[in-house]
Amino acid sequence: MNDIKFDFNNMMSFNVGGRDGVTEYDLRRLMPRVNKCHRHFRRLSENPASRVRLSLEWLMLPFQDKKTVEEIQRLGDEIGRQYENVLSLGIGGSYLGLKSAQEALCAPYYNEFLQLRQKRSRIYFEGNNLDPTPLAVLLRQLDPKKTFVTVISKSGETTETKAVFDVVEEWLKAGVGAHYGRQIIAITDPKSGTLRKKVLEEQAKDPSNFRSLPLLPGVGGRFSEFNMGLLHLAIVGVDIAEVFSGAQAMARRCSLEDIFKNPAYMYASLHHLAHLRKGKSIAIMMPFSEGLKSTADWYCQLLAESIGKKYPRRIKALGDSGEAWEADTRRPVHAGRTPVATRGTTDLHSIQQNNVEGPNDKAVTMIRIASFADDVTVPADKGFLSQKRFSELLALAQEATAWALTSAKRPNCTITLSQLSPWTWGGLLYFFEMATAFEGELLNVNAFDQPGVESYKNYMYYKLRKPDIPEKIAQEIEKHPVKSDVRFIL
Numbered sequence: 001m002n003d004i005k006f007d008f009n010n011m012m013s014f015n016v017g018g019r020d021g022v023t024e025y026d027l028r029r030l031m032p033r034v035n036k037c038h039r040h041f042r043r044l045s046e047n048p049a050s051r052v053r054l055s056l057e058w059l060m061l062p063f064q065d066k067k068t069v070e071e072i073q074r075l076g077d078e079i080g081r082q083y084e085n086v087l088s089l090g091i092g093g094s095y096l097g098l099k100s101a102q103e104a105l106c107a108p109y110y111n112e113f114l115q116l117r118q119k120r121s122r123i124y125f126e127g128n129n130l131d132p133t134p135l136a137v138l139l140r141q142l143d144p145k146k147t148f149v150t151v152i153s154k155s156g157e158t159t160e161t162k163a164v165f166d167v168v169e170e171w172l173k174a175g176v177g178a179h180y181g182r183q184i185i186a187i188t189d190p191k192s193g194t195l196r197k198k199v200l201e202e203q204a205k206d207p208s209n210f211r212s213l214p215l216l217p218g219v220g221g222r223f224s225e226f227n228m229g230l231l232h233l234a235i236v237g238v239d240i241a242e243v244f245s246g247a248q249a250m251a252r253r254c255s256l257e258d259i260f261k262n263p264a265y266m267y268a269s270l271h272h273l274a275h276l277r278k279g280k281s282i283a284i285m286m287p288f289s290e291g292l293k294s295t296a297d298w299y300c301q302l303l304a305e306s307i308g309k310k311y312p313r314r315i316k317a318l319g320d321s322g323e324a325w326e327a328d329t330r331r332p333v334h335a336g337r338t339p340v341a342t343r344g345t346t347d348l349h350s351i352q353q354n355n356v357e358g359p360n361d362k363a364v365t366m367i368r369i370a371s372f373a374d375d376v377t378v379p380a381d382k383g384f385l386s387q388k389r390f391s392e393l394l395a396l397a398q399e400a401t402a403w404a405l406t407s408a409k410r411p412n413c414t415i416t417l418s419q420l421s422p423w424t425w426g427g428l429l430y431f432f433e434m435a436t437a438f439e440g441e442l443l444n445v446n447a448f449d450q451p452g453v454e455s456y457k458n459y460m461y462y463k464l465r466k467p468d469i470p471e472k473i474a475q476e477i478e479k480h481p482v483k484s485d486v487r488f489i490l
């Protein structure tokens with residue numbers, strides 16, 4: 001059985017009370033807005049030009065052409081079987097989806113045991129931080145001749161990925177010699193950016209150098225796992241067609257107008273109401289599965305970058321029956337909910353205290369797996385735990401967490417995956433993508449840009465004297481120096 005269920009009973013007032021819970025009446029009152037957003041979103045998603053212009057092309061990713069997917073599957077398979085190690089460089093949307101896929105769909109301790117990884121490459125994620133220690137240690141240990149490098153960056157400009165790639169490229173060159181470029185694949189924008197430029201230059205020297213795969217136009221980083229992440233799925237031996245089949249099934253459920261039939265619209269509507277009417281501004285993501293830890297991290301980027309916006313969206317109609325969006329800077333709204341990634345049962349012994357007794361400003365999403373591929377049983381004669389299966393204990397812990405939250409009037413909901421498989425994981429990702437995009441619609445913000453991330457980048461570029469920094473940015477930085485008074489440093 002391959003199934004995904006969304007249980008939101010504990011978001012409702014009949015379980016957590018009228019002050020903190022949503023009523024059916026609230027949901028029905030929101031329906032005209034939901035229907036309007038649905039029609040708007042649908043109109044845009046049916047228009048190919050709008051999809052690309054507004055970064056909605058992620059909607060189509062699970063429906064990609066079979067031949068392309070098969071080619072990627074073959075290529076990844078070849079790399080995974082040939083190389084002892086794969087260094088996967090990327091950050092944000094060019095990293096989190098890959099990591100979450102690996103944790104969810106490969107055996108735990110994948111890197112440690114050859115048999116568990118079916119004799120495929122060990123995977124090392126780098127380029128997602130500027131901390132020098134892991135990189136320095138790793139490069140001292142790895143044999144460049146046995147290492148393949150995937151560098152993933154839509155822009156090709158991201159400092160973390162670029163700096164690490166610059167180092168890794170030289171390391172590979174020194175260790176492998178003239179043909180080092182055959183051990184690199186770049187996944188980047190098909191036309192623009194410095195990484196694409198580098199690919200073209202290197203391929204002109206030798207066509208088997210710096211192979212590359214395109215990031216499809218109209219796909220933003222955090223919505224790109226079914227594009228940027230495909231090669232990685234293939235390297236670690238995951239069946240991409242299964243992931244897509246699960247995502248397609250979810251896409252069909254999420255295309256329905258009725259929120260009582262569309263789980264993503266319901267998720268978005270409930271959290272929208274819980275936030276704006278009941279003050280639940282913190283989104284706690286709590287999978288009861290080690291395999292879904294990084295999926296919770298992936299969700300944090302998705303929610304934070306998509307919904308956390310200073311300005312609402314101003315829509316401009318265009319001639320092709322499409323539209324363009326811009327920030328309406330006259331009216332700051334500071335929209336968004338703050339995501340926090342936790343995990344059951346580990347964080348029941350830390351963050352859960354605050355969830356139950358701290359400020360009642362959270363909505364908790366639990367994810368549970370109904371059936372595990374492996375199980376462990378406590379031996380007999382061990383008191384009250386005797387002969388209990390771990391899966392049983394875990395399910396009970398999740399039930400107990402829901403009870404503890406609900407009885408303390410803390411709204412919570414549970415997503416149940418029949419099992420953790422490529423099919424359910426594909427469906428789960430699509431569900432969250434649609435729920436987040438739709439929450440953006442309800443809030444009327446652009447869920448597909450991330451202007452707030454630029455300010456730290458600009459400051460760094462300015463200090464690093466990156467060429468072509470706009471004068472306006474330089475002035476802005478000069479105008480706002482951060483004061484440092486020694487009295488306030490102990």
Ligand SMILES: O=P(O)(O)OC[C@H]1O[C@](O)(CO)[C@@H](O)[C@@H]1O
Pocket residue numbers: 091092093094152153154155156157158161221222305450453
């Ligand atoms: O793929 P790129 O261009 O290196 O960007 C990486 C990440 O950086 C951001 O642009 C900002 O953090 C993310 O949205 C994106 O996922």
